[in-house]
Amino acid sequence: MSTTKYLSCSSDNENNTEDILVIVxxxxxxxxxxxxxxxxxxxxxxxxxxxxxxxxxxKHTAKCWKRFAFPAATxxxxxxxxxxxxxxxxxxxxxxxxxxxxxxxxxxxxxCNDSSFSSSVINSQNHSQSLKQSNIFSYTSKTVQSVKLxxxxxxxxxxxQAEWVCTNIRPFSVVDDSGLRSLVQECISLGAKYGNICxxxxxxxxxxxxxxxxxxxxxxxAKVRQELIEPLENQAVTVCPDxxxxxxxxxxxxxxxxxxxxxxYQFITYDLCCAPFxxxxxxxxxxxxxxxxxxxxxxxxxLTKVNFVSDRGANFVKALKPYSTTNCVAHRLNxxxxxxxxxxxKKRKNNKIDSPEIFEIICSSDSENDTDCSGDxxxxxxxxxxxxxGDNKSVGRATSSCILxxxxxxxxxxxxxxxxxxxxIVSCKxxxxxxxxxxxxxxxxxxxxxxxxxxxxxxxxxxxxxLESIKQSYKQPFKQVLxxxxxxxxxxxxxxTIVILTLRQALESYSSLIEYNKNxxxxxxxxxxxxxxxxxxxxxxxxxxxxxxxxxxxxxxxxLEPIHLAATLLHPRYRLLKKCSLYEVxxxxxxxxxxxxxxxxxxxxxxxxxxxxxxxxxxxxxxxxEPVKKKSKRFGEDFETGNVSDEFDNEYDDELHKxxxxxxxxxxxxxxxxxxxxxxxxxxxILSQLARxxxxxxxxxxxxxxxxxxxxxxxxxxRTRLNPEQINNAMFSRSVKKNE
Numbered sequence: 135m136s137t138t139k140y141l142s143c144s145s146d147n148e149n150n151t152e153d154i155l156v157i158v159x160x161x162x163x164x165x166x167x168x169x170x171x172x173x174x175x176x177x178x179x180x181x182x183x184x185x186x187x188x189x190x191x192x193k194h195t196a197k198c199w200k201r202f203a204f205p206a207a208t209x210x211x212x213x214x215x216x217x218x219x220x221x222x223x224x225x226x227x228x229x230x231x232x233x234x235x236x237x238x239x240x241x242x243x244x245x246c247n248d249s250s251f252s253s254s255v256i257n258s259q260n261h262s263q264s265l266k267q268s269n270i271f272s273y274t275s276k277t278v279q280s281v282k283l284x285x286x287x288x289x290x291x292x293x294x295q296a297e298w299v300c301t302n303i304r305p306f307s308v309v310d311d312s313g314l315r316s317l318v319q320e321c322i323s324l325g326a327k328y329g330n331i332c333x334x335x336x337x338x339x340x341x342x343x344x345x346x347x348x349x350x351x352x353x354x355x356a357k358v359r360q361e362l363i364e365p366l367e368n369q370a371v372t373v374c375p376d377x378x379x380x381x382x383x384x385x386x387x388x389x390x391x392x393x394x395x396x397x398x399y400q401f402i403t404y405d406l407c408c409a410p411f412x413x414x415x416x417x418x419x420x421x422x423x424x425x426x427x428x429x430x431x432x433x434x435x436x437l438t439k440v441n442f443v444s445d446r447g448a449n450f451v452k453a454l455k456p457y458s459t460t461n462c463v464a465h466r467l468n469x470x471x472x473x474x475x476x477x478x479x480k481k482r483k484n485n486k487i488d489s490p491e492i493f494e495i496i497c498s499s500d501s502e503n504d505t506d507c508s509g510d511x512x513x514x515x516x517x518x519x520x521x522x523x524g525d526n527k528s529v530g531r532a533t534s535s536c537i538l539x540x541x542x543x544x545x546x547x548x549x550x551x552x553x554x555x556x557x558x559i560v561s562c563k564x565x566x567x568x569x570x571x572x573x574x575x576x577x578x579x580x581x582x583x584x585x586x587x588x589x590x591x592x593x594x595x596x597x598x599x600x601l602e603s604i605k606q607s608y609k610q611p612f613k614q615v616l617x618x619x620x621x622x623x624x625x626x627x628x629x630x631t632i633v634i635l636t637l638r639q640a641l642e643s644y645s646s647l648i649e650y651n652k653n654x655x656x657x658x659x660x661x662x663x664x665x666x667x668x669x670x671x672x673x674x675x676x677x678x679x680x681x682x683x684x685x686x687x688x689x690x691x692x693x694l695e696p697i698h699l700a701a702t703l704l705h706p707r708y709r710l711l712k713k714c715s716l717y718e719v720x721x722x723x724x725x726x727x728x729x730x731x732x733x734x735x736x737x738x739x740x741x742x743x744x745x746x747x748x749x750x751x752x753x754x755x756x757x758x759x760e761p762v763k764k765k766s767k768r769f770g771e772d773f774e775t776g777n778v779s780d781e782f783d784n785e786y787d788d789e790l791h792k793x794x795x796x797x798x799x800x801x802x803x804x805x806x807x808x809x810x811x812x813x814x815x816x817x818x819x820i821l822s823q824l825a826r827x828x829x830x831x832x833x834x835x836x837x838x839x840x841x842x843x844x845x846x847x848x849x850x851x852x853r854t855r856l857n858p859e860q861i862n863n864a865m866f867s868r869s870v871k872k873n874e
Contacts, residue, residue, distance in 0.1 A: 173230040176205050176221055180228035187225050188217060198241035201225055204233075232329050243326045278319065344860065351863035354870040358404055359433045365394040366434065368823060370830045372441040373434070375425050375450070377411060378842040380849045385858055386411040387845065388424050391837035392432075395830045399812035399822075401625055403832075405841040405869035406432060410858040418452035425453070441831050460697060463619055463630050464834035467637075470691055471612060474684040475559060476545050540683035541690050551676035610651055611640045620836040624806050625829040627701040628708065631694055635713050641685040644673040694718065696725035697828065704825045705807040706798045726790055729827075730820050789821040841865055 179185045187203045201224055206217040223230040227246040283291075295309050308314065321336055338346075365371045371394040378387045390406045407428045413420035426437070434440060441458045444450045445465040472478050548556075615633040619626050640650035673681075694714075699722035702708045711719050803810060808829055815822040848861055 171218065171221075173221060173232060176218065176223060177228050177230045180205060180223055180230070186214075187223050187228075188214065196238055196241075198238050198244075201244070202241045205230065237330050239326055240329055347860060347863050347867065351867050354867050355431050358406070358870065359431070361396065361402070362392070362394060362432055362434065364397050365830070366439050369439055369441075369827045370395045371434070371439070372443055372831045373406075373425070373429065374443045374832065374835045374838045375421075376444065376835055376838045376842070377416065377421075378408075378845070380846065382849055382851065382854045386416070387842070387858070387861075388428060389838045389841045389845075390425065390428055391835075391841060393830055393832050393837070395808060395826045399808040399815070399826060401623065401806070401808060401829065402873060403622060403837050403869075404873065405837065405844075405865055407862055408841050408845050408865045409862040416449055418449050421449055422453040441827075443832055443835055445835065460627075460695070460831055462833075462835045463633070464616055464836065466692055467612065467616060470684060470687045473541075473691070474680060474687055476548075476556060477559070538682075539686055539690070540679065541686040543683065549675070549679055551674070552679040553676075555676040555680065610654075611637055611647070614654060619833040621832075622837050622840065625701075625808060626833040627698065627829060627831050628705040628807060629702075630698040630833050631702040631711075631714070632708065634688065634692055634694060634698075638685065638688050639713075641681055641688065644678070644681070647681065696721055697831070700726050700729070700824075701828050701831075704811075704821075704828060706810050707800050707803045707807075709794060723790065726821075726824065729824050730789070733820050733823055789818045793818060793821055841869075844868065 176185065180187065185205050185207055188206045189203055202222045203225060204217050204219055205221055205223045206214045209215050220233055221230050222233045222241060224244060224246060229244065229246070231240040231244075298304065299306060299308065321333075324336060325331060362371060371392060374391045374393070376389050378389055379385065380387065387408050388411045389408045391403060392406050393401065393403045395401055409428055411424055413424050426435075429435075429437075437457050441460065442454045443460050443462055444454060445462045446469075451459075469478075615637060619629050619633055621629075636650075640647050699711060699714065699718055703711055703722055703726065711722060714722075807825065811818070811822040811825040811829075844865055845861055848864065849856060
């Protein structure tokens with residue numbers, strides 16, 4: 135049987151003392167001396183007035199001690215018999231925190247959750263202060279503010295970061311990683327809530343994180359699958375597949391990126407997979423089977439509802455032949471450059487070159503004289519080649535000064551001046567390989583030379599970057615347009631027509647090439663151009679040959695497809711298709727009208743099927759069983775033109791005419807054409823849907839190439855045992871996170 139003790143809950147201010155007499159059973163008093171005292175137990179006893187809160191403001195000068203103090207127990211005479219220095223309690227709401235670490239962080243960040251309760255031990259000034267907004271350490275606030283740390287604290291953090299980078303061989307950029315900073319910020323917020331906690335109670339092991347990535351990827355797949363439902367119904371989804379082999383384990387991967395425009399006309403891309411290619415071979419049937427298997431988790435089962443963009447590899451061309459496929463423009467331009475400089479053969483084994491010879495090739499400035507000494511011989515060789523090729527087929531759109539088709543000239547028939555340039559390209563390749571292998575960039579810079587820097591945007595720019603050592607002016611147009619059409623976050627198909635016509639015009643003559651470099655120079659300022667204007671006075675004979683060869687290849691190899699022209703026309707800034715031939719304009723209009731008719735037919739069939747389903751439910755079985763009467767055929771019906779309105783319906787066909795005649799302020803047009811079509815989707819219901827479908831198609835497969843680059847960063851010499859499925863899950867989760 136328990137007895138009763140009398141405890142006095144007292145609160146001392148500077149000049150007055152107020153006692154509150156509380157009756158406390160023995161069992162409660164005894165429990166206070168147990169070792170299993172918790173914050174929750176003290177909070178409960180304070181609310182029942184079984185404990186008191188002592189005043190600690192005299193010993194502690196921090197502002198937080200005006201609201202917080204130590205809980206304590208008293209006897210019937212009012213004497214304090216136990217002070218719990220391991221806990222601090224709010225004098226307003228009795229919220230109790232652990233104080234074992236002597237940290238005031240939790241007290242500074244406290245916000246009273248029971249503002250209606252008022253204690254007699256707190257004056258009005260302290261009570262109003264307790265209701266103020268919490269500072270940066272408040273775990274209930276999502277906003278954070280900067281604080282000024284002590285110099286010793288800053289130095290300790292700096293030392294820990296430096297030791298981490300050095301000990302674990304991490305790049306210096308890791309300390310600026312946004313993911314790391316988000317993780318640290320969350321840990322700080324948890325510390326503000328729970329106090330000085332152990333890091334092992336917060337961070338998980340590598341095994342837990344590794345197993346969690348698969349679940350995270352499955353959540354992202356469910357999200358993306360839901361996003362793709364509506365675009366699939368409107369044929370506004372494009373799939374970009376490609377194959378890649380990692381350089382360490384030689385495992386083949388199938389990479390697939392998807393581009394689509396949602397119902398708000400936003401262009402969105404995801405890297406759906408970079409999964410191991412497990413088929414027996416890389417022939418067309420195996421490739422299409424692997425693509426179907428990879429797309430199935432995302433709800434893409436009918437490939438006729440999606441567009442495809444891929445390179446012109448024979449296996450992909452054959453695999454995607456039954457479907458709507460557009461070729462990658464970047465790969466096509468790269469092939470034109472390679473063919474133009476006769477670089478299409480397989481790579482040979484590297485020849486052994488001594489360091490002094492390599493150094494002489496790079497730093498010597500006498501190489502220019504080597505090409506000038508045989509000028510007469512080059513001219514004779516060039517004239518002989520021109521005479522030999524006099525019967526070659528001419529290019530229809532070549533310039534008047536060039537009647538030969540330079541694209542058909544064989545390597546054995548090129549002039550010696552052009553042959554010297556090819557030797558230079560081969561030498562540059564050997565130099566770069568040797569320098570990268572032996573790390574000679576620092577040695578070159580110490581002797582006043584320029585270090586070799588290769589472009590890393592995507593792999594097909596590497597050859598064009600090598601041409602920089604030959605002539606800046608010939609490389610610049612291709613490099614610039616390749617960067618332009620490799621947009622990953624906005625539509626790019628409308629730029630194909632502009633890019634090809636611009637290249638054709640720039641390479642038409644040497645003067646037009648100079649004009650292009652002056653108008654679109656990236657690396658040099660206008661002042662540098664005026665200073666170096668003399669070097670553009672005369673075109674080198676060898677480069678004259680290659681300029682005409684690439685110019686002819688741009689006409690003979692690259693053909694602007696109707697979908698390229700349509701994408702350009704549907705951009706309000708380029709809708710008149712200037713600089714396109716009349717035949718191309720008519721072909722584009724015909725293509726758009728056909729696509730509009732298909733969209734109209736799909737909508738009609740959908741509405742008809744909906745009506746028929748409703749109607750079939752009301753028709754009785756007898757009516758359904760009656761045979762349909764066959765309509766007699768009219769003589770000559772096969773030769774009739776048919777209803778013209780079926781082909782060119784005024785209601786829908788006028789959308790194209792109305793769009794072309796509409797007055798539009800081009801200065802107010804956004805670079806992204808989808809913005810215009812979203813604003814005018816009610817004015818042009820059919821044409822806007824067509825624009826949405828066409829602009830879901832990217833000009834290149836740059837997105838999937840970037841996926842391979844990211845996978846290559848994950849697979850390095852220290853991570854060769856990484857599970858390929860883990861790479862697939864990580865790259866996909868990364869893609870979804872970057873789009874949030």
